[in-house]
Amino acid sequence: MQPPILELNHITKTFPGVTALDDVHFDIRPGEVHALLGENGAGKSTLIKVASGVYEPDSGEIIVEGQPVRFGSPRDAQAHGIATIYQELLLYPELSVAENIFMGHAPRTRLGAIDWATMRSRSLEILASLNIDDMDVTRKVGSLTVGNRQRVEIAKALSMNARVLIMDEPTAAITESDVERLFSIIELLKQRGVGIVYISHRLNEVFDIGDRVTVLRDGRYIATEPVDQMTEDKLVSMMVGRTIDNLFPKLDAPIGKVVLEVRNLTRKRVAHDVSFQLREGEIVGMAGLVGSGRSEIAQVIFGFTPAHAGSILIDGREVRITTPGQAMRYGIAYLPEDRGTQGLIRQMDLRANTSITVLRALSRATFINRHKETQLAYSTIEQLSIRAYGPQQLVGKLSGGNQQKVVVGKWLATRPRVLIVDEPTRGIDVGAKAEIHRLMSELAQQGMAILMISSEMPEILGMSDRILVMREGRLVAEFSRAEATQENIGLAMMGDIGNNGKSVNSQLDGVEWQA
Amino acid sequence: MTAHETSQTRIAPAWTQQLRALLRSQESVLLFITVIAVLILSTQTDKFLTVRNLLNQGRLMTEIGLIALPMTYIIVTGGIDLSVGSIAGLSAIMLGYGWYNLGLPLELAIVLALVIGAIAGFANGLFIILFRVPPLIMTLATLAFYRGLAEGIAQARSVRDYPEWFYALGQRETLGIPNQLYFLVIAAIITAIILSRTTFGRSLYAIGNNELAARFSGIPVRRNKLIIYTLSGFMSGFAGYVLVSRVSTTRSDMGSGWELDAIAAVVLGGTSIFGGSGSIVGTMIGLVLIQLLKNGLALTGVTGDATIVVIGSVLILSTLINSVIQRRVEGL
Numbered sequence A: 001m002q003p004p005i006l007e008l009n010h011i012t013k014t015f016p017g018v019t020a021l022d023d024v025h026f027d028i029r030p031g032e033v034h035a036l037l038g039e040n041g042a043g044k045s046t047l048i049k050v051a052s053g054v055y056e057p058d059s060g061e062i063i064v065e066g067q068p069v070r071f072g073s074p075r076d077a078q079a080h081g082i083a084t085i086y087q088e089l090l091l092y093p094e095l096s097v098a099e100n101i102f103m104g105h106a107p108r109t110r111l112g113a114i115d116w117a118t119m120r121s122r123s124l125e126i127l128a129s130l131n132i133d134d135m136d137v138t139r140k141v142g143s144l145t146v147g148n149r150q151r152v153e154i155a156k157a158l159s160m161n162a163r164v165l166i167m168d169e170p171t172a173a174i175t176e177s178d179v180e181r182l183f184s185i186i187e188l189l190k191q192r193g194v195g196i197v198y199i200s201h202r203l204n205e206v207f208d209i210g211d212r213v214t215v216l217r218d219g220r221y222i223a224t225e226p227v228d229q230m231t232e233d234k235l236v237s238m239m240v241g242r243t244i245d246n247l248f249p250k251l252d253a254p255i256g257k258v259v260l261e262v263r264n265l266t267r268k269r270v271a272h273d274v275s276f277q278l279r280e281g282e283i284v285g286m287a288g289l290v291g292s293g294r295s296e297i298a299q300v301i302f303g304f305t306p307a308h309a310g311s312i313l314i315d316g317r318e319v320r321i322t323t324p325g326q327a328m329r330y331g332i333a334y335l336p337e338d339r340g341t342q343g344l345i346r347q348m349d350l351r352a353n354t355s356i357t358v359l360r361a362l363s364r365a366t367f368i369n370r371h372k373e374t375q376l377a378y379s380t381i382e383q384l385s386i387r388a389y390g391p392q393q394l395v396g397k398l399s400g401g402n403q404q405k406v407v408v409g410k411w412l413a414t415r416p417r418v419l420i421v422d423e424p425t426r427g428i429d430v431g432a433k434a435e436i437h438r439l440m441s442e443l444a445q446q447g448m449a450i451l452m453i454s455s456e457m458p459e460i461l462g463m464s465d466r467i468l469v470m471r472e473g474r475l476v477a478e479f480s481r482a483e484a485t486q487e488n489i490g491l492a493m494m495g496d497i498g499n500n501g502k503s504v505n506s507q508l509d510g511v512e513w514q515a
Numbered sequence B: 001m002t003a004h005e006t007s008q009t010r011i012a013p014a015w016t017q018q019l020r021a022l023l024r025s026q027e028s029v030l031l032f033i034t035v036i037a038v039l040i041l042s043t044q045t046d047k048f049l050t051v052r053n054l055l056n057q058g059r060l061m062t063e064i065g066l067i068a069l070p071m072t073y074i075i076v077t078g079g080i081d082l083s084v085g086s087i088a089g090l091s092a093i094m095l096g097y098g099w100y101n102l103g104l105p106l107e108l109a110i111v112l113a114l115v116i117g118a119i120a121g122f123a124n125g126l127f128i129i130l131f132r133v134p135p136l137i138m139t140l141a142t143l144a145f146y147r148g149l150a151e152g153i154a155q156a157r158s159v160r161d162y163p164e165w166f167y168a169l170g171q172r173e174t175l176g177i178p179n180q181l182y183f184l185v186i187a188a189i190i191t192a193i194i195l196s197r198t199t200f201g202r203s204l205y206a207i208g209n210n211e212l213a214a215r216f217s218g219i220p221v222r223r224n225k226l227i228i229y230t231l232s233g234f235m236s237g238f239a240g241y242v243l244v245s246r247v248s249t250t251r252s253d254m255g256s257g258w259e260l261d262a263i264a265a266v267v268l269g270g271t272s273i274f275g276g277s278g279s280i281v282g283t284m285i286g287l288v289l290i291q292l293l294k295n296g297l298a299l300t301g302v303t304g305d306a307t308i309v310v311i312g313s314v315l316i317l318s319t320l321i322n323s324v325i326q327r328r329v330e331g332l
């Protein structure tokens, strides 16, 4: 067996009030995929930030190819061949693909100016070496889909001759076809001897591509095992310290009258002629590719981007919704898809984030009742088992999954009649996911109408009473719970490929252009 | 469950934490600098630390102060208002013009001046929210536009000889304290309470930190922006009125350069120019510090140019201290 490229021994890292890592071991060998697992807040992101030079550990040693090293900054780690793709992608949206790939180490001409031609051709080379030949390197990164942005990140890592590539939840926000592509790139990198650290909450992925797996719990090291000697149940019990049902069975709820109805809802270029109904007690899943107009239709209903045509009816009466505030007064809540930019105010504390949607209810004559606000924060922390040191913790300093729980909490606090959730369990660990599914099921039982946009097929199939499928801004199919299968939903999402002569890829490109 | 427990077991009691946070805040750092500055200046000249002088300084800083209060709101949301000085000038001119040229009763001319200020601010806000003009560009344009308007109306004439009662606000005292200072103190208390205690104040911080998320949370972002720019215009108009009452005359160049003084007070007071954090208390301390430095240095015989250098240095110093503290707090 080959010696490790990178070793982390006895790593301890504390933040004010939290021990994020406590005597943790980790190592990575050339050409292997080493999965890193643990619940939300277990310390995974912190560990890889130690490995990539973002944080210096309080104690412990970092060894690269047998030599002890100290990383004072991410640049040091990069110089040692360690590249990282963080949970929140860090590209510059206003710069081109090539500029992003060579950010900080652009090729120079002899006069010291940036050598644009070389930069472009080298970018194309690197992308081609990853079997990516459909990307325009002069395009702004901000106009790419998340899947493509991720490929740019990988290319960037390779442009620095990375020998270790760390990926923190790379599949949380990309489509299934992007996941397949990512896996084939990972396979390619393995063959080249790159060691890959892979963090994910989707255990099936670990079994698909992982060679070894390390589990953390509460900042402590539990074990490192070869993946082929593991089972899903075993892994879960290592992560949570007990066995749990990681799938929550949907509860049956009495389906009542129609609460929300949309008729021929249209917003230019993103949604056309969308009509459907939502009943009390019903959970309606909405499937579709990224960019198929699912979030867009939700944002039209929520008044964020008002409709150009069509109507919205609440309890059978037509209403005009032009701002989110109005939608909320009609009892509609929308949990947006991107927690970092849309869902949370990262610089504010947990308390202010959970109360922001219900400030009026928590205040008298516009004076905020601090006591009630704190109570709400505590009950949210308890209800969703958020790992935080208290209501005063800045949300930006919570782990990714715990941030997502805060978004869920702030919208549940509004006690809506119609709850629209957009990728509600993105980045949430298996146990907490089952917990959120149970919560949604209970809320439906109490009469809430829920529209659930999700790209995770098991979530859609497991939770929905009815499933709507969107493609290119249109509602193209509807299935009852009994009819729905992975195959027929998948087909409806892709469309009839043979007939109109379009490949899935060109459809995706069209979608990307809209986004 | 665990989260609740950890908050009690791993963290020091809440009050010591709060005390530490208080000591490390920009406001306390600034207060400390102010006290030092007062001590040093008072050893240099005995004309400085007298009740008479200090009250007079209070009188002089009122106009900038009235503007710096809504400016704090605007900067907290990540915006800026450069047109405040021009609005003050325009309002001052309209006061004199309305009374002298249009023959309005003086009371009505005062109201006119305030309304014009509010309208000028409202126009700023309207363009900013409707056409998404960046506040810097919009108010830079109206900085020139409103000043031009004032000059066009005034035609280089000044209006003076107001009735005696008109000077009460700017030149008289009640219980030994300059009259305009009451207005500043009351306005400061009200704006401070609104910013720190109400849903409106909270929404300003939310907008400044992440406007998109604020909109997605149902906060009426555009309405609230309109309100603060209108308030800024109104307060600028009021400051213009206070100035006319203090100096007894109306001229079209009144208030020029005020925007920089107001912004300096706000930023010195710890409000982040990028939005998202800041306080009225900080702004008031910043205001006082700048005024005391100006006055103290002038009394010790330092020339005007050197005074500006000193104020600039204090600004840089306090920002430095603040960022060092910030980094310590973030544990990096």
Ligand SMILES: Nc1ncnc2c1ncn2[C@@H]1O[C@H](COP(=O)(O)OP(=O)(O)OP(=O)(O)O)[C@@H](O)[C@H]1O
Residues within 6 Å of the ligand: A015, A016, A018, A019, A020, A038, A039, A040, A041, A042, A043, A044, A045, A046, A047, A087, A387, A388, A397, A398, A399, A400, A401, A402, A427, A429
């Ligand atoms: N900068 C920071 N300041 C304070 N606490 C932090 C900071 N970064 C992380 N933490 C805390 O350290 C713990 C571990 O966080 P980390 O982000 O490593 O979790 P994670 O395993 O990546 O979880 P997730 O699956 O939710 O992404 C959490 O309790 C978190 O709140």
Ligand SMILES: [Mg+2]
Residues within 6 Å of the ligand: A044, A045, A046, A087, A168, A399, A400, A401
């Ligand atoms: Mg993480």
